[in-house]
Amino acid sequence: MIKVMIVDDMPIFLEYLKTAIDWQSYGFELVCEAKNGLEAIEKIEIHKPDLVLSDIKMPYMDGLDLTEKIKELAPDTSVVLITGNSEFEYARRALRLGVVDYIVKPFEKEELILTLLNLQDNINKAIEIEQDRSDDIRVRKERISRALIYSRELSKETLEELGASDLRITDKESYYVLAVEVEAHQDKHLSSELAMNWKRLIAPLYFDFMENDQKRVYFSDYEGRIILIMAVEDPSVSVIDEDEIRYFIKFVQDKTAMGITVGVGRVHEGLGGIRKSYLEAINALGHRYQNGTNTIFYYDKITTEEKHFGFYSAEINEIILNHLHQRNYDLTLEVLESVFNEADIKHFSDSYKKMINMSLISLLLSYIVKSGRDIADVYEADFNPYQFLNAHPEIEQRRYIKIIYKTAFDYLNSHSISRTGQVARDAQQYILAHYANPELSIDELSKHLLVNQTYLRKMFKSEFGTTLSEFITSVRMDKSKQLIQEGRYKLASIAEMVGYNDPGYFSKCFKNHFGCSPKEFLS
Numbered sequence: 001m002i003k004v005m006i007v008d009d010m011p012i013f014l015e016y017l018k019t020a021i022d023w024q025s026y027g028f029e030l031v032c033e034a035k036n037g038l039e040a041i042e043k044i045e046i047h048k049p050d051l052v053l054s055d056i057k058m059p060y061m062d063g064l065d066l067t068e069k070i071k072e073l074a075p076d077t078s079v080v081l082i083t084g085n086s087e088f089e090y091a092r093r094a095l096r097l098g099v100v101d102y103i104v105k106p107f108e109k110e111e112l113i114l115t116l117l118n119l120q121d122n123i124n125k126a127i128e129i130e131q132d133r134s135d136d137i138r139v140r141k142e143r144i145s146r147a148l149i150y151s152r153e154l155s156k157e158t159l160e161e162l163g164a165s166d167l168r169i170t171d172k173e174s175y176y177v178l179a180v181e182v183e184a185h186q187d188k189h190l191s192s193e194l195a196m197n198w199k200r201l202i203a204p205l206y207f208d209f210m211e212n213d214q215k216r217v218y219f220s221d222y223e224g225r226i227i228l229i230m231a232v233e234d235p236s237v238s239v240i241d242e243d244e245i246r247y248f249i250k251f252v253q254d255k256t257a258m259g260i261t262v263g264v265g266r267v268h269e270g271l272g273g274i275r276k277s278y279l280e281a282i283n284a285l286g287h288r289y290q291n292g293t294n295t296i297f298y299y300d301k302i303t304t305e306e307k308h309f310g311f312y313s314a315e316i317n318e319i320i321l322n323h324l325h326q327r328n329y330d331l332t333l334e335v336l337e338s339v340f341n342e343a344d345i346k347h348f349s350d351s352y353k354k355m356i357n358m359s360l361i362s363l364l365l366s367y368i369v370k371s372g373r374d375i376a377d378v379y380e381a382d383f384n385p386y387q388f389l390n391a392h393p394e395i396e397q398r399r400y401i402k403i404i405y406k407t408a409f410d411y412l413n414s415h416s417i418s419r420t421g422q423v424a425r426d427a428q429q430y431i432l433a434h435y436a437n438p439e440l441s442i443d444e445l446s447k448h449l450l451v452n453q454t455y456l457r458k459m460f461k462s463e464f465g466t467t468l469s470e471f472i473t474s475v476r477m478d479k480s481k482q483l484i485q486e487g488r489y490k491l492a493s494i495a496e497m498v499g500y501n502d503p504g505y506f507s508k509c510f511k512n513h514f515g516c517s518p519k520e521f522l523s
Contacts, residue, residue, distance in 0.1 A: 001029035007040045007054035020109040037061025051078045114255040145219040149278040171270045174235045179263040179281035180226035235267045261293045329409040361385045378411045424463035435475045438499045477513040
């Protein structure tokens with residue numbers, strides 16, 4: 001958990017900060033609160049927060065003075081300040097002092113969440129916590145939900161599970177589906193892993209943001225899109241709050257390097273209508289390749305010709321994903337050829353053929369990231385498939401798609417991870433050999449082992465039952481204890497020998513780990 005302290009001299013606002021969001025669901029733990037800077041300093045020593053969320057204007061010691069003091073006492077603690085519009089210059093000064101970000105009053109709770117998550121390490125920790133919570137109940141819910149959009153006919157077992165679950169979906173209501181694609185802006189240099197993590201964290205945020213009384217369920221499909229199944233009481237009445245959706249799209253654009261596009265299916269009756277609406281939503285969403293992202297596409301507003309795009313459906317994607325998982329390039333190539341041929345038979349325009357080609361590429365890139373690899377490791381530095389498709393005719397586009405699929409197969413086969421435990425043990429051995437390096441980090445580990453950080457964290461936790469950060473600290477602390485017991489080195493030297501440049505910070509870590517300071521351990 002990321003430990004958080006909140007500091008504000010106004011009891012009402014302090015209470016709002018405590019209760020506005022579900023802190024734990026995003027990987028945060030509120031460890032303490034303070035009414036001013038002086039009280040905050042006292043509690044920082046005791047609770048050792050990772051992040052301090054503080055108002056700027058407070059009696060005795062304001063947020064700026066508090067920030068300076070925190071940087072002296074706990075330089076690794078992040079600070080986010082809350083400011084009024086009239087205090088903008090204060091905020092600019094705060095950034096120069098080392099504040100990671102500031103929030104201007106009044107603000108939405110979603111802005112607070114994204115601000116706190118907008119630190120890469122916080123994102124990774126939140127994802128790690130989310131993965132730890134992937135218990136059987138959540139996995140079963142997602143499996144049942146996916147059956148509603150992928151199965152042509154629901155099995156008796158699935159219907160029984162659906163009835164026993166708390167999804168509140170029955171065959172007596174009408175439903176429509178929203179498919180939400182979250183993508184990194186093309187002009188932003190964002191790692192594929194970080195983009196994937198943002199997608200996972202934005203999903204619950206979007207679900208909470210839609211504050212209405214409709215029964216709804218959210219989950220992700222096999223391509224990582226956010227899927228919302230929405231119940232409708234009166235099918236003749238529009239239930240889409242377009243202004244709300246556009247506000248959220250703009251909000252995420254402004255706060256992150258991600259963009260959001262929404263596809264909306266039509267309302268259909270009963271459980272079988274959910275799959276129909278899903279395929280319509282995916283069809284509508286596909287038109288972002290032709291008409292741009294960060295907007296809303298409605299299936300019922302698409303022309304008849306454009307709806308032919310529906311032949312390229314979730315079923316085809318599922319078949320391709322299955323062949324990718326089995327590392328069967330020949331069968332994958334057969335599916336690609338069938339898609340190309342069908343597009344020719346139906347005499348699609350060049351623009352819609354390009355749309356299909358972009359979908360095929362997106363599917364492949366999503367799979368590479370989910371396999372624990374970074375796209376930059378698989379392809380050359382100048383890899384830009386969407387630019388290539390925009391600059392070349394159809395025949396070269398298809399040849400290019402076959403090539404990049406083959407490249408992915410070759411890479412994944414040559415870098416195959418036969419066992420989760422092997423990568424985890426390699427990480428363990430690397431840490432044991434390099435714990436004395438103060439620059440040792442999970443980022444360095446992931447680059448050395450050629451797997452992304454999220455995948456590496458998950459494998460390590462699965463194999464050893466502890467996080468990478470906890471293991472690194474444990475190794476360093478155990479080694480430092482041995483060195484202290486030998487009695488041959490000064491504490492400053494020991495700190496350096498186990499990877500700490502700052503003896504004071506080393507002492508704090510030692511006390512936090514063993515419950516006593518290095519000096520107390522000696523006595």
